[in-house]
Amino acid sequence: MKIGVVTFPGSLDDVDARRAVRLAGGEPVALWHGDHDLQGVDAVILPGGFSYGDYLRCGAIARFAPVMTEVVAAAQGGMPVLGICNGFQILCESHLLPGALIRNDHRTFICRDQVLRIENDSTAWSTDYTAGQEITIPLKNGEGGFVADAETLDRLEGEGQVVVRYVGGNPNGSLRDIAGITNERGNVFGLMPHPEHAVEDLTGPGTDGLGFFTSAIKALTSV
Amino acid sequence: MPRIVVDVMPKAEILDPQGKAVHGALPRLGFNAVTDVRQGKRFELQVDDADEATLAEVHKLAETLLSNPVIEDYAVSVEGAEVGA
Numbered sequence: 001m002k003i004g005v006v007t008f009p010g011s012l013d014d015v016d017a018r019r020a021v022r023l024a025g026g027e028p029v030a031l032w033h034g035d036h037d038l039q040g041v042d043a044v045i046l047p048g049g050f051s052y053g054d055y056l057r058c059g060a061i062a063r064f065a066p067v068m069t070e071v072v073a074a075a076q077g078g079m080p081v082l083g084i085c086n087g088f089q090i091l092c093e094s095h096l097l098p099g100a101l102i103r104n105d106h107r108t109f110i111c112r113d114q115v116l117r118i119e120n121d122s123t124a125w126s127t128d129y130t131a132g133q134e135i136t137i138p139l140k141n142g143e144g145g146f147v148a149d150a151e152t153l154d155r156l157e158g159e160g161q162v163v164v165r166y167v168g169g170n171p172n173g174s175l176r177d178i179a180g181i182t183n184e185r186g187n188v189f190g191l192m193p194h195p196e197h198a199v200e201d202l203t204g205p206g207t208d209g210l211g212f213f214t215s216a217i218k219a220l221t222s223v
Numbered sequence: 224m225p226r227i228v229v230d231v232m233p234k235a236e237i238l239d240p241q242g243k244a245v246h247g248a249l250p251r252l253g254f255n256a257v258t259d260v261r262q263g264k265r266f267e268l269q270v271d272d273a274d275e276a277t278l279a280e281v282h283k284l285a286e287t288l289l290s291n292p293v294i295e296d297y298a299v300s301v302e303g304a305e306v307g308a
Contacts, residue, residue, distance in 0.1 A: 057291055064288070093291065100293040102233075103240040147237060147294060173238065 046087030059089035088190035099148030105173025
């Protein structure tokens with residue numbers, strides 16, 4: 001299964017994301033922000049970092065990168081798309097996911113191992129977990145506060161679109177402790193913490209992050 | 224050449240951590256009159272002609288790129304004259 005990872009100017013975690021795909025058993029494909037080409041991949045990851053220096057708003061300029069035309073069309077067609085951190089911000093700016101991410105309520109950048117609870121284990125990116133399971137993966141963000149109006153939040157919770165929630169203290173002021181959400185179809189997934197940094201025992205807090213990548217590969221294999 | 228100004232502000236119900244930080248600094252400097260601070264962005268757009276078509280385009284780009292309607296409101300004005308948002 002070929003999983004593309006887009007590199008924008010200012011992406012930081014594209015290499016780690018490609019490594020995670022490989023460790024999960026997939027074939028990583030490097031995609032370039034300036035190309036109108038997904039190179040025949042089966043899924044796409046928008047990695048963490050500071051695309052376009054976070055100028056204007058996080059993800060606001062990356063949203064209009066040439067490759068995003070293809071990513072948006074593919075996502076709307078059902079292709080699994082994962083946005084991590086800055087990638088989550090890009091998915092919100094692209095309106096592939098509702099809501100937005102704003103500066104942390106405590107105004108400081110936060111970097112720590114974060115406990116999360118899996119709330120929905122039936123999306124393309126979460127079937128290798130079980131609902132209620134707690135995992136620990138790194139979190140590192142300055143603008144990770146998820147916000148949306150109350151009606152949208154109610155809908156997200158009612159429809160099971162909250163995939164992952166923060167446990168043991170809300171690190172950034174995200175409303176209702178939301179760490180990751182999916183779209184109605186369950187193929188587009190935005191996540192603020194970084195599973196690609198928790199795929200090997202040698203580095204990071206463990207291998208709890210690997211399941212997101214293996215889930216997508218399974219979802220693609222079973223199609 | 225006319226100049227079109229687009230002011231972008233966080234919506235009232237959205238937390239504004241930057242404004243809060245600025246507000247928090249004021250009493251430490253001995254400024255006590257201010258009860259709240261909201262921080263936004265100001266864009267100055269140079270155009271050849273601020274006609275209706277150009278203004279329509281500016282509204283479109285303000286909504287598409289300069290602001291995120293989920294969390295921000297914008298206002299467009301020409302040379303200081305408010306023309307509505």
